[in-house]
Each structure stands twice: as C-alpha cells, then as structure tokens.
Amino acid sequence: MDKKQGATLFFNNVYVASTSSIAGEKEGEGPFGKYFDSLLKKDELGTKSFELAEIRMHTYAIKHLLFKTKLAPEEVDCLLMGDLLDEIVGSSYSAREFAIPFLGLYNACATFGEALAIGSVFIESGFMQRVICSTSSHFSTAERQFRFPLELGSQRPPLSQWTVTGAGATLLASSGGDIKISCVTIGKVIDFGVTDADDMGAAMAPSARDTLINHLKDTKRKLDYYDMIATGDLGKAGAKMFKLLMQQEGYTLGDNYQDCGAIIFDREDSDVMQGGSGTSCSNIVFNGFLYKKMLEGVYKKILLLPTGALLSKTSTLQKQTIPAVAHAIAIEVK
Amino acid sequence: MDKKEYAKLVRKVMPKTQHLKTMIAAFVTGGAICMVGQGISDILMLIFPNLSEDNLSMFTLITLITITGILTGFGVYDKFGSFAGAGSVIPITGFANSVISPAIEHNSEGIVLGICDNMFKIAGPVIVFGTSASIVLGFIVLIFRGAFGG
Numbered sequence: 001m002d003k004k005q006g007a008t009l010f011f012n013n014v015y016v017a018s019t020s021s022i023a024g025e026k027e028g029e030g031p032f033g034k035y036f037d038s039l040l041k042k043d044e045l046g047t048k049s050f051e052l053a054e055i056r057m058h059t060y061a062i063k064h065l066l067f068k069t070k071l072a073p074e075e076v077d078c079l080l081m082g083d084l085l086d087e088i089v090g091s092s093y094s095a096r097e098f099a100i101p102f103l104g105l106y107n108a109c110a111t112f113g114e115a116l117a118i119g120s121v122f123i124e125s126g127f128m129q130r131v132i133c134s135t136s137s138h139f140s141t142a143e144r145q146f147r148f149p150l151e152l153g154s155q156r157p158p159l160s161q162w163t164v165t166g167a168g169a170t171l172l173a174s175s176g177g178d179i180k181i182s183c184v185t186i187g188k189v190i191d192f193g194v195t196d197a198d199d200m201g202a203a204m205a206p207s208a209r210d211t212l213i214n215h216l217k218d219t220k221r222k223l224d225y226y227d228m229i230a231t232g233d234l235g236k237a238g239a240k241m242f243k244l245l246m247q248q249e250g251y252t253l254g255d256n257y258q259d260c261g262a263i264i265f266d267r268e269d270s271d272v273m274q275g276g277s278g279t280s281c282s283n284i285v286f287n288g289f290l291y292k293k294m295l296e297g298v299y300k301k302i303l304l305l306p307t308g309a310l311l312s313k314t315s316t317l318q319k320q321t322i323p324a325v326a327h328a329i330a331i332e333v334k
Numbered sequence: 335m336d337k338k339e340y341a342k343l344v345r346k347v348m349p350k351t352q353h354l355k356t357m358i359a360a361f362v363t364g365g366a367i368c369m370v371g372q373g374i375s376d377i378l379m380l381i382f383p384n385l386s387e388d389n390l391s392m393f394t395l396i397t398l399i400t401i402t403g404i405l406t407g408f409g410v411y412d413k414f415g416s417f418a419g420a421g422s423v424i425p426i427t428g429f430a431n432s433v434i435s436p437a438i439e440h441n442s443e444g445i446v447l448g449i450c451d452n453m454f455k456i457a458g459p460v461i462v463f464g465t466s467a468s469i470v471l472g473f474i475v476l477i478f479r480g481a482f483g484g
Contacts, residue, residue: 049442144439151406151435152456153415153422155356158349193337194344202344237348244347248335271416 007186008218014120014181017173019287020065022057024165030265035288037064043165050140058094058136061167069171076100077128080119082111083136084145084279090136109233110308111135112283113327117184119172129174136167137278146313159199161235161277168287178334179294185328187211197316201238201274204307207324209245215328223251227299232282232306233261235274260285282306294333304329356419363421371398395426402430432456
C-alpha cells in the first residue's frame with residue numbers, strides 16, 4: 001500500500017509501547033477514575049499557582065512513563081508536547097526537567113492528535129526509535145486563559161464545557177507490544193462561522209466531520225471497521241451535532257461512537273454542562289482508559305479524533321469566527 | 335452547507351439558556367440580597383439612632399461589600415453566583431465580587447502588576463460608564479437648571 005493516500009499517512013512500525021496519565025479530583029470522580037495512574041487530591045498540588053501545578057502534573061506524567069518503562073531519558077529521542085497556556089510554557093517548563101530533545105506543539109485541544117501524528121512519522125521514517133507525546137491542561141489555568149477569574153460569581157452558560165485537569169504521556173516506539181498506530185489523517189482547518197466562544201462543540205463538529213470523512217475515503221474503511229470512534233471534546237450537544245452532520249453526508253454513527261468530553265465526568269455533575277474539554281481530555285481518556293482496554297482485548301480497533309478550537313481571547317473579543325481542526329489517529333491491536 | 339445554513343442548524347440543535355428558570359432565580363436571589371441589605375440598615379439604625387440617612391446607606395454598603403469580600407475569598411460567592419446569575423451580579427455585592435475575584439486570581443503575579451493592574455479588569459467598564467453617565471447628567475442639569483427649579 002502507498003505510504004500516503006490523500007491526507008492519510010500509513011505506518012507499519014509504530015507501536016504504542018506504554019502510556020501514563022494523571023487526573024484531577026473531579027475527573028477522578030468520573031467513570032474513568034480508576035483507570036488513571038494517579039489522581040490529584042488537590043488541584044493546587046501544593047504549589048503557589050495553578051500554572052505551576054499544571055507544570056508539576058505534566059512533569060509527573062513523563063517521569064511516571066519513564067519509570068514504568070524503565071527507560072533513561074537518554075533513550076528517548078524526542079519529546080512532543082503541548083498545552084493551553086500562553087506560549088505553551090507548561091510544556092517548555094516541564095521539558096526542562098528532562099535531557100531530551102523537545103518540540104513544542106499547539107493545536108488547542110487537538111494537540112495530542114498532532115503529537116501522535118508527528119511522533120509516528122518520526123518513528124516510521126527510522127530517524128527515531130522512541131518518542132514521548134504528552135499534553136496537559138488544568139481547569140483553573142484555562143479559565144484564566146480563556147474566560148473569567150475563578151471566584152467571579154457568574155453563571156456558566158448551558159453550552160459551556162469544563163476544562164479537564166490532567167496530563168498524559170504516550171511512548172511511541174519502533175518495537176514493543178501489540179498495539180500499533182496504523183494510520184493518521186491530518187485535518188484541515190475548518191471554519192463554519194461560529195462566533196460564540198462558549199459553543200465550541202458547534203465550532204468543532206464540522207472539522208471532525210471533514211477529517212473523519214477524509215479518513216474513511218482515504219483508507220476505504222467503513223464506520224463499523226472500528227470498535228470505538230472517539231472524538232476529543234465536542235461535548236454532549238456537540239457530539240449530537242457531529243452525528244447529525246455525518247448523517248447529512250450519509251454516514252450513520254452507531255454505538256461505537258463516543259465523545260471523550262461527554263463521558264469523562266460524572267453524569268450527575270451539573271457544573272460541567274456539556275462535559276469536558278481541553279488538551280488533556282482525549283489524552284487521558286486514551287492513555288488512561290482506552291489503551292488499558294486495548295491491552296485487555298476489549299477494543300481492537302480505535303479511531304481517536306481529537307478536536308481543537310483554534311481561538312484566542314483576543315480573536316473572540318475582536319468578534320472573529322472560530323476555526324477548528326481535528327486529526328484522526330487509528331490505533332489497532334496487531 | 336454554507337455558514338448561514340449552519341448557523342440556523344446550530345440555533346436549532348444546540349441547547350439554549352432556560353430564561354424563565356434563570357430569571358426566577360435572579361429575581362429571588364437579587365431580592366434576597368436587597369432584603370439582607372435592608373436588614374443590615376435596620377440593625378444599624380437600632381444601634382446608632384443618630385446616624386444620618388446618607389451615612390446609614392454608606393455603612394450598609396460597606397457591610398455588604400465586606401461580607402462579599404469574605405465570601406469571595408472563601409470561594410462561596412462564585413457557587414452562589416452560578417445559581418443566582420444576574421441576581422448576584424447586579425447588587426453592589428456583584429460589583430464587589432467582580433473587583434475582588436480578579437485580585438485573588440492575579441495574586442501570583444505580585445502586588446503592583448498582578449493585583450492592582452487586574453483588579454478593575456471586569457469592574458472597569460462599570461466605572462467608566464457610571465462616571466460618563468454622571469458627567470452627561472451633570473451637564474443636562476447645568477443647562478436646564480431653570481427647568482428643575484433652581
């Protein structure tokens with residue numbers, strides 16, 4: 001088979017060797033709580049600021065991954081990292097703890113997909129043997145970055161989502177284990193003119209559709225090829241919109257479709273409105289839950305579709321529409 | 335599908351604010367805050383019977399602002415606000431909360447460039463519009479003084 005078909009790249013030798021994950025208090029109370037490697041007791045983590053807490057969490061995810069795999073930092077060829085802080089300082093500051101070559105990435109909440117796609121290319125090309133892909137996000141830092149102060153007594157609009165507190169790291173390697181990344185489809189930036197910064201589900205749904213349809217066309221696969229198709233953080237209403245958009249193009253998403261954001265929190269929790277979002281949303285659901293279920297043999301073929309709304313606070317204030325991107329990562333048990 | 339059609343679809347599919355529910359919550363909680371204010375004012379009048387009306391309302395506001403400050407600091411006011419909505423934003427307590435909450439948030443960046451610089455980030459527009467409106471009103475009074483009888 002050709003190595004590239006449309007926007008899809010096919011790989012033969014990219015393995016997901018190991019993963020690690022850490023999540024916040026609220027995430028721990030959700031349905032995946034028991035699958036995360038570690039849970040925070042307090043979201044401040046004993047640091048002076050939430051930004052430092054996020055950095056500590058991100059550092060922990062990588063340290064824990066190295067510990068689990070018994071690898072020395074010198075044995076890892078590259079760190080591919082991203083987060084939501086200004087100038088992605090969370091990643092840079094975490095990376096300074098490790099003597100490993102570093103590339104910082106930003107695709108908003110689709111950064112984890114971007115990291116896996118780039119990491120896979122590095123491994124498949126033979127230049128690198130092991131790369132770590134990691135992202136982090138923190139509710140309290142994201143609120144400050146994109147919204148209002150935490151203590152402000154404002155009402156959360158019904159379309160809003162709750163940024164996931166957590167970090168996760170994935171070790172991609174040229175050998176090891178049975179779980180492979182078989183192909184990735186790199187998404188285009190799609191803008192359907194949504195301006196409401198609270199309505200990220202509607203802003204991202206068209207980009208998820210575009211990438212998924214391209215993926216299915218390029219790979220000549222059907223939706224039921226996968227045991228699980230998981231979008232990143234469209235939220236409950238966004239996932240409904242995504243299903244509707246797919247329906248319009250003649251694709252019916254069935255029970256094998258889930259949205260990580262819609263399922264990560266406790267359903268009874270009224271604060272989270274449409275569910276989770278953030279760079280670590282699809283990340284910890286994959287690294288914590290899906291990967292472990294693949295090891296157990298529950299899922300054999302997964303399509304992870306992290307979605308990102310590429311807005312900034314300034315672009316929102318200047319009344320710009322919200323562009324979005326989504327990348328499709330096909331992960332299969334050999 | 336073009337952008338207009340998508341906007342229509344978004345309006346149809348995505349959930350909206352339940353206005354009736356939020357308005358009732360705002361009405362009840364806003365009213366409750368005002369009642370608390372009246373209560374404080376009445377108590378102050380009992381303790382200090384010689385206080386003038388201006389001073390009485392000033393001390394009532396100071397008390398309300400102090401209570402909000404404490405509640406904001408302990409992380410109670412935002413939880414109350416997420417239920418109350420406009421009911422907790424419009425009274426003076428909402429204004430106090432909008433000054434104190436960014437101050438707490440930006441504490442990590444130091445006193446001058448953190449707290450002082452960001453304190454009025456949210457309340458700023460209220461102050462600007464409030465001051466501007468009083469200037470305009472002042473001019474109107476100045477010009478039509480005769481009509482107001484003096």
